[in-house]
Amino acid sequence: MKKITLLPLALALVANLSMAANSVDLSVTGTITPAACDIALAGGDFDFGTINTSDLSAGSTTTLPDLDAGHSLSITCSAPTQVSFRLIDNRLSSRPSGSSNDSLGFGVDGSNNPIGSYRIWAGSLLADGEGAYLKATNCGGCNWFTAGLPSELVRPLNSYAYAIDPISNGFSAPIPITNASATLAIRNATIQPASSLDTSTDITLDGAATIELVYL
Template sequence: MRSACAFIFFASLSVVGGALAQSATDLTVTGTITPAACAPMLSGGGEFNFGMIAAQDLDQEAITNFISPARQLSVACSAPTRFALRAVDGRAGTQPTVTIDNFGLGLSGVERIGEYKLRTTGYAADGSAAIDVLESRDAGSSWLKAPSDESYLFNTNGPNLTAVGGIGANEPSAIEVLTTDLAVSMAITAAKNLTLTDEVTIDGAATLEVVYL
C-alpha cells in the first residue's frame, strides 16, 4: 500500500504602511516503501563491444545497422514483486533522432555518431515462458500487451515501462525472477555526416532501472 505525507509551507510578506498580505504554496512529499528488493544483472559485464568498424564499410548516404550477440538480463527479487523495466540514457541528447526507445552513441566533436535500441526477447518469469510482455505508456496506470515477444526497453524520456504478466493479464504479475535476452541494435549515422579522418570512439552508455509498481 502506498503511503504519503504532506506539509504546507507558508510565506508572508509585510508591506509598510499597508495591510498584511499573505501568499502560500503547497508542497507534497510522497513515496513507497517496498518490502522486497530486486537486483538486475547483465551477463558479460554489460559490455557490448562492436570492435573496429572500417569507415569504408559505412553507408555514405544512409545509416548503417549493426546487431550485437545477445546477453542475458536477469532480475532477481527477494520475494514475489510487481516491477517494470526501463533504461536511463547515459548519453542523452546525442541520438540523431529522439524516440521512446532510442539511445545516443555520444559525440565526435559536435557530430552525433548514431543511436541504438535495447532489444529484448525470450522473456521468462520464474522459469516459465507462458507469459505476456506488457507495455505502459502512462507510468504504469494502464497496460497493453506488446505487439510481440521481441520488445525494446524504453528510454526514460517518457513515462514508458516494460513488464510481464500471465497470459491474458491486463497488469504485471508479482514474480521473483525475470530473465530475457538483450541485444544492442546499433545504427551509425550516414558517413557523410561524420569526420572520419581520425578514429571515432563509439561511446554509448545506459543504466537499466527496475521500477517498483
C-alpha cells in the same frame, strides 16, 4: 514562632510527591520494508569491434549487424514483488536529428557530431521458471498492454515501464514475481554518413543506457 521555616519544608514535600510515578509507558517499535530486488546484466558490453572508415557510406547511414547473442537481463527479489523496469538513455542528447524516438544515441565524435543510434530489444522471457510475457505501461501503471516478442524497448520516458509477467492476460497488472529474466539484443544500429563525421581520428561508439527497477 518561626513560620518562615515551614514553607520550604512544605514545598520540598510537594516536590518529592510529584516525582513519584504510579505507571510507566512501554513502546513497541519496528520497521516494515518492501522486499528488495536486484537487477543484473550478463554477457558483458555489447561490442561492435573495429569498423573501418572505408566501410562507411559517405552520403547515407551505414547499418551495423545485430548483436543478439549471449546477453541477458535478470531480476531477483527476496520475496514475491510487483516490480517493473524502465530504460534510460545516458546519451540522449547525441541522438541524431531525424532518428526514431525509440533510438538511443551512440555519443559524439571529436568534433561533437552525433555518431549514430541503436535500439534495444528484449525476448525469451522467463518468470519464476516459466515462460512469460512482456507487459508495458505508458502511464506509470494506470493501464497495461502486452508487447509481442521480440519487443523493442521504447526510448526513456518517465511514465513508460516494462514488466516480465507469467500471466497472459493482456490488460491486467503484472503479478508479483521472485525472479525473472529476458535476453537482450542491439538492433537497428546505424552510423551517420562518413561525410558528417570527423574521421581524422578514431571515433569511439559510446552508447550508454541504464535499466532501472520501478516498484509498483
